[in-house]
Amino acid sequence: MPRLSRxxxxxxxxxxxxxxxxxxxxxxxxxxxPIDVIAEEAGFSRGAFYSNFESKDELFLALLSGHLDAEIETLSRALDRIKAADELAPAIERRYRVLGEDSSWCLLTTEFQLYAMRGGKMAGQFATIYESYRQRLGELIETHFDRLGIVSTLSPYEFGVAQVALSHGLALQRAANKALASTLPARALATFVRGATG
Known part of the structure; x- marks a missing residue:
């Protein structure tokens, strides 16, 4: 196996x-x-961490950016498979089933958003990354609404924002009350889609 370049x-x-x-x-x-634990579990020293990231905030933004890119890609593939407007709500329900099973990412994003809004070091960068995600989500929704002939009472951007807000809010409710069904986020989002596109 060839050696990796620097x-x-x-x-x-x-x-x-x-x-x-x-x-x-x-x-x-x-x-x-702790930064030490992050570095250790990756198999590196604290020095290696600081050779690659200035701070834990910068590392989180790299993680967030990659996660949001993957979210757009996954949703895009799911929407590409839809052939008719009435398939949208069931597709969204399937896509968000995983949310009911693991709310850790929504909790983490919410924690960082609050931290950033309260004066975190990279609040501006966080806002830029997340707004780019909302814009791309809106553009993706617009493309598929146009393709499928879907008309909504919300603009595609508003539809995307509402979808994110609902998914995160439902994840927080599930984290606070484990008695809520794990299927609730997916079912509630499907209900929202049907209402907003009906």
Missing amino acids: AEQREETRRRLIESAAKVFCRTGFEAA
């Missing part, structure tokens, strides 16, 4: 640190997560 080694180190951070953040929360 740039490839750096990219691999960053990837492993981001993967480790995802696990540690979900386990302990953003603010309580």
